[in-house]
Amino acid sequence: MNAVTPSVVDDLRTVLGADRVRTGSTELGLYRRDASNIEGSAGVVCFPETTHEVREVVRVAGRHGVPFVARGSGTGLAGGATPIGGAIVVVLTRMNHVLSVDPVNRLAWVEPGVLNLDLSRAVAHLGLHFAPDPSSQQSCSIGGNVANNSGGPHCLADGVTSAHVLAVEVVLPDGDVVVLGGEGGEGDGLDLRGAFVGSEGMCGIATRICVRLTQNPSDVRTMLFDFDTVEDGARTVSAIIAAGMVPAALEMMDRLCVQAVEAYIHAGLPTEAAAVLLVEVAGPPHGVADDERRIVEIARTHRCRTVRVAQDEAERALLWKGRKTAFGAVARIKPNYYLHDTVVPRRALPAVLEQVYEIADRHGILVMNVFHAGDGNLHPLLVFDKREPGMMEKVHAAGDEIVRVSVAAGGVLSGEHGIGLEKRDLMPLMFGPADLAAQAALRSAFDTTGLANPTKVLPSPAGCGDSHHLPEGAWI
């Protein structure tokens, strides 16, 4: 793979014009990382505005043999959009138009740079929304959501991004443009839409996306429960699911997290409880009232200390703000955090949480847990000050152990943040050599050039390891 040369930059300028191809140190500095701790280096940053321009940029990359990395808003947490070895960064934020909305068939065509929350706002007057709601929804792009198959609190009932993508127009790394899937959901022949969703920029660049829109529920009830033990909270979650209900959201925060959040937003959260459970049910008024009654009963049998039901929209928004700003609140405790993202089978939740506390304790690191309890998606947040000597080593060692105990409990490496660079070398924990070879084969069927976001997700085969050194900041 080649580096960006002046002639690459010239060719890109011919396609996009000088002002949409940047090589200044500020831009290169800005785009050398995403929201993870991993830093790469960008060769050039460019800003295409149409499918045709993306295709021409990809062709320039192909002609010169230079790798390229698609980038949405750069909120990814696994280093997916981090350019390695001076790649071309293809920023899609200028392709930010909602192209069409079809309220009858409940779908919309959007450009990849449309922000998640902007789409829901654009269709709110039709009583619709885009269901995947990552906590970063104000700033992350639909293209990034597709590439990472992102989730959010409300994906428990509605499913993650893959359940909401009907079709994707993709510029393949060789410059061909294909449409995967169709408005009716099923395209004909092989359906490669599902393979593209979650491909972290390694299978081409999404330039138009047809998403499913979801009806806003007619009624919503948001409840907050608190418990003396994390275990009681976790068992409440299992019991709710076992009772045959599918709440819209089931989120949990542990004591340290609640304390941080309360100090930040003053919502009257119970700071002395071991765990707080946020439950939302949505649907027709009658059903919602019924679910609320049953859920409160279940929480009581699991020794919940207090029950708080949001009385109005303002209180509901406040409770959710507590959940969604948890990461910001952490900054008040220590300057740095490392957010993990594993999934365990629901029934293993209490045991794995126990292990997480034990691991953090042993390494002398603070850990907070704020997570999607309903689908077993843990987000242990290691909180630390990286200026303390030896701290980064401890953080990495603890993180590694947390991932391993999750996988050992029958879980997976990532629930929603993706693999990127961060967890690339842990993939063999989950997949055998034949599985990984098949994934690599699929990848090369999409990308015959090997230039689309190389070195991500798939561990390099033994022997070639040297050429794929992980950059500074990666923790494995």
Place this chain on the structure above:
Amino acid sequence: MSLLDELRARLPDDCIQADPDVVAAYAQDRALFERPGTAAVLVMPRDTADVVATMAAARAAGAPVVTRGAGTGLCGGANAVDGCVILSMHRMDRVLHVDDANRTVRVQPGVLNGALKRAVAEHGLFYPPDPASYEISSIGGNIATNAGGLCCVRYGVTRDYVMGLEVVLASGEVIHTGRHTIKSTAGLDLTGVFVGSEGILGVVTEATLKLVPLPPLPCTAVAYFADLPAAGRAILDIFRAGHEPSLMEIVDRRCLEQVNEVYHMDLDTSAACLLLIQSSGDRAVTAIEAMARCCLDQGATDVLHVTDPAEGDMFVEVRRRVWPAFERLGTAMLPEDVAVPRERLAELLAGIVAIGDRHRIDLPTVGHAGDGNMHPVLVFDGADPDAVARAEAAFADIVALALSLGGTIAAEHGIGTLKRRFLADEIEPAHLAWQHRVKATFDPTGMLNPGKAI
């Protein structure tokens, strides 16, 4: 060594059947116009290792492999090609594990959809995808064709329920795709590639499927319409109003006539069509009333709604009896499978009636109105070459009609060999070439179900 010797060297005798009559019985599915090739041998694996052994034998002998579920496919997907091994998965029919905490089930591919439904119902759980063939089609076949059904309007298609697969590739390698937890973004998702791939990429030997809680019993509404556009408007109204019916089926006049003729169900055969709607869940009673109201508002001539599940089921029975009623005619039947956006449904139905008239062919239509997926059925005398020619012409016209309305030509039955020649109409050439590239990646020598799907 010959293919048979290669197989015998690797598999016990009871897994191999070379009797030409028996082999022929497993060599075709239910596609009418599609002539199967002559299979060399039938293999009946007991487990994944047997499938791996079969692949090794076929590779050594250079023979193609055609995987067969229950052979209920309607497009020739499981039809033999000359000299192939028919790999019939019917012995691998176990439900391996129901996990009620995570609401998943692990199964072997040969288990019939209906048997799976019953096994999970014992745990209070429900596997929604329900092709009309659910009592006779296998989960492996459902996965390979991404089968849909009556529940799809509410619950989605097979793809939405496949979480992970064990697949034997042409190379004999066994891979695991996907996940067993509810969520995962780890690695490239191969699962979706195999769903709907009609046996051309690998053999599914195990699947982990998602389950949902057993839904409450539904309320039902039925509405007769004097003209098709009125029915089309009612359907749109129902979705615009935000209702989420758990079933929405349409039965046209020709179907009503035939069902009445055979089963004397006292149906109104002067109507253009009958719309069947069900709603389940907490709000079912009010929802079904509101949907019945939408039908009335759009000019339905007769509307009835019932809360008694048994009574409701009698109406759904009208829909289920369409196929058997036409089978009584003893003629050839070829079901079509097209889908259009909801707002084009009335046009599609009217166009189909016109095509039937133009080609002088009996052309009843039933379908999943909620998702625009229609099944016009060509009913004709298979022994009369002129009738066959007219049927084929009508078939091509229906395909063209669906495409012209912005629709798709294989909504749930798959492509197989039947519609292969139409595929280029819908997918641009670069895309098709690229699909072949994906196929070649997994099956470089093209030994799996050659000539099918793409």
